[in-house]
Amino acid sequence: MGLRSNAPSPSQMTDTRSVVRALYIYTFATLVEWPQGKRSGEFVIGVFGETSGVYTELNKKYSGKSIGSQKIVVKNYKSTKEINEAHILYVSPENSNYLKTIVQTTIKENTLLVSEAQSGLSRGSVINFIVEGNQQKYEINKTSAKKHKLVIAEKLSNLAANVVK
Amino acid sequence: MKLIRYISIFVVMLTASHSFAQSWTGQAYDFYKAKDYEQARVAIDSAINSVERFDSQTWQLRGIIYRNISSGDQIYYREIALESFVLAKKIDSTGLYTAKINEYLRNTLVRYYNDAVTLLLEDGDFEKSEESYDIYVRQHKKLVDPNHDFRAQNISYYNAIGAEYLKKVDVVETKKKNELRKKAIEYSLKVIALDSLDFKANFNIGIVYYNIGVDHVTTIEPETTLEQLILNQKKSEAAFLKALPYLHRAELLDTNNIAVAEALMGCYYGLNNNELYLKYQKMFDLRNLRGYLDRHTTHPDDIENVRQLLRVYTQTLIDIEKAENFKKILYDLENP
Numbered sequence: 001m002g003l004r005s006n007a008p009s010p011s012q013m014t015d016t017r018s019v020v021r022a023l024y025i026y027t028f029a030t031l032v033e034w035p036q037g038k039r040s041g042e043f044v045i046g047v048f049g050e051t052s053g054v055y056t057e058l059n060k061k062y063s064g065k066s067i068g069s070q071k072i073v074v075k076n077y078k079s080t081k082e083i084n085e086a087h088i089l090y091v092s093p094e095n096s097n098y099l100k101t102i103v104q105t106t107i108k109e110n111t112l113l114v115s116e117a118q119s120g121l122s123r124g125s126v127i128n129f130i131v132e133g134n135q136q137k138y139e140i141n142k143t144s145a146k147k148h149k150l151v152i153a154e155k156l157s158n159l160a161a162n163v164v165k
Numbered sequence: 166m167k168l169i170r171y172i173s174i175f176v177v178m179l180t181a182s183h184s185f186a187q188s189w190t191g192q193a194y195d196f197y198k199a200k201d202y203e204q205a206r207v208a209i210d211s212a213i214n215s216v217e218r219f220d221s222q223t224w225q226l227r228g229i230i231y232r233n234i235s236s237g238d239q240i241y242y243r244e245i246a247l248e249s250f251v252l253a254k255k256i257d258s259t260g261l262y263t264a265k266i267n268e269y270l271r272n273t274l275v276r277y278y279n280d281a282v283t284l285l286l287e288d289g290d291f292e293k294s295e296e297s298y299d300i301y302v303r304q305h306k307k308l309v310d311p312n313h314d315f316r317a318q319n320i321s322y323y324n325a326i327g328a329e330y331l332k333k334v335d336v337v338e339t340k341k342k343n344e345l346r347k348k349a350i351e352y353s354l355k356v357i358a359l360d361s362l363d364f365k366a367n368f369n370i371g372i373v374y375y376n377i378g379v380d381h382v383t384t385i386e387p388e389t390t391l392e393q394l395i396l397n398q399k400k401s402e403a404a405f406l407k408a409l410p411y412l413h414r415a416e417l418l419d420t421n422n423i424a425v426a427e428a429l430m431g432c433y434y435g436l437n438n439n440e441l442y443l444k445y446q447k448m449f450d451l452r453n454l455r456g457y458l459d460r461h462t463t464h465p466d467d468i469e470n471v472r473q474l475l476r477v478y479t480q481t482l483i484d485i486e487k488a489e490n491f492k493k494i495l496y497d498l499e500n501p
Contacts, residue, residue, distance in 0.1 A: 013427065013430065013431045013434065014379045014382075014383060014431070015434075016378075016379060016382045016383070016401070016431075016434065016435045017434065017435075017437065019382050019383055019385075020382055020394070020398060023385055023387070023389055023394050024391075024394065026387065026388070026389070027389065027390065027391040027394060031391065061387040062387060065387070065388070078499075131437040133402075134402045134405070134406070134436040134437055134438065135398050135399070135402055135437065136398065136437060155391065156391065159391055159392070159395060
């Protein structure tokens with residue numbers, strides 16, 4: 001009988017980035033104030049263009065939970081035509097080319113537009129994920145937030161890596 | 166590292182110059198040959214209370230008999246066996262039996278080692294295992310050879326105990342994981358102190374820190390605060406960074422080890438370092454592509470496998486035509 005000391009395998013690679021993004025998106029929901037018309041009914045978090053990763057994490061962790069009295073519903077949009085009525089819309093990096101097309105819809109719907117793109121803020125996003133050092137952080141465009149009629153909590157601005165006023 | 170198989174080839178060779186026929190030692194020997202160790206024990210204990218105690222062979226036989234008693238407190242009897250061999254050696258002023266007695270001592274002491282192995286692998290009693298292993302090493306040095314080099318054996322044992330702690334991590338609740346990981350690191354560091362180029366120890370430490378990094382992120386409560394999320398990201402980053410030197414050393418020691426590449430891939434992914442993440446992801450994909458393609462042939466409706474192939478052809482082994490093909494397949498699977 002041998003004393004086996006087989007080296008353990010690393011756990012199957014966990015998509016840590018998507019976990020962090022989903023958690024950020026949830027905290028955004030708690031630190032942004034929507035106009036009166038969006039404070040009843042379901043709280044819709046939409047993910048555009050990604051059927052795994054962030055959508056999976058959001059769906060797994062938050063479907064059925066609530067923001068205030070609003071029940072969270074997580075939706076996956078596969079085309080720009082499907083996007084409507086979301087409180088938060090996360091646009092995956094591979095779909096960032098559509099940002100300019102989406103902006104007008106999201107302004108009309110008071111949607112918090114979250115991207116992860118080069119120059120995301122200048123392309124109309126309210127919040128854009130960036131990497132600083134080895135960490136995922138975010139930047140905010142307050143002008144865009146105003147256009148979307150969204151009130152950003154001071155804490156969210158204070159902890160941002162960059163704020164465009 | 167293996168149990169040391171002790172095959173008892175002991176035959177008490179009572180020398181011709183002595184007549185033990187009517188002696189306690191002789192009786193004990195007869196009982197021993199008949200495998201009646203209890204009676205043998207009574208007789209040999211009488212022998213050491215007689216003049217026979219001045220004969221080295223009497224003490225040798227006593228050691229052998231006590232070592233063979235299989236009922237009661239084994240450790241206690243083993244200690245008596247060792248004491249007897251030590252006295253046998255001491256009495257043997259001419260050194261006639263030294264080699265033989267050392268062999269008896271070695272074969273008795275190895276039982277502590279084998280106990281350590283059994284306690285570790287079968288009983289999962291790590292503390293007692295280490296106690297037993299320490300006795301084995303200490304007594305071997307004291308009684309057999311003070312200069313014996315245990316380095317290789319220590320490396321093997323510490324690696325084994327470290328790996329066992331790691332295995333246990335998977336089956337305990339989150340709160341206890343850190344304690345076990347700490348122990349796994351402790352033992353792997355003991356190995357590294359003996360041999361900084363030991364693959365297993367370096368790899369194991371790397372894996373522990375990698376898993377800690379992952380846990381700092383995945384165990385965050387869903388309804389967390391922004392501050393907590395930022396804090397945990399920092400902790401996660403620190404753990405991934407700690408993993409890197411150990412994993413890179415393991416990589417140098419075994420350049421083709423796919424588990425090391427996978428762990429490095431996970432660390433760089435967690436550290437948001439795309440350049441290095443993709444380097445290791447590519448190595449990983451090169452290794453696994455055949456499997457993904459075979460899987461697609463046998464299970465064309467496996468949507469996760471199609472996603473992997475799309476990712477491979479889009480990100481690492483870039484092939485626009487193939488990527489488009491799998492994109493279409495994925496679309497069809499998602500929209501039946």
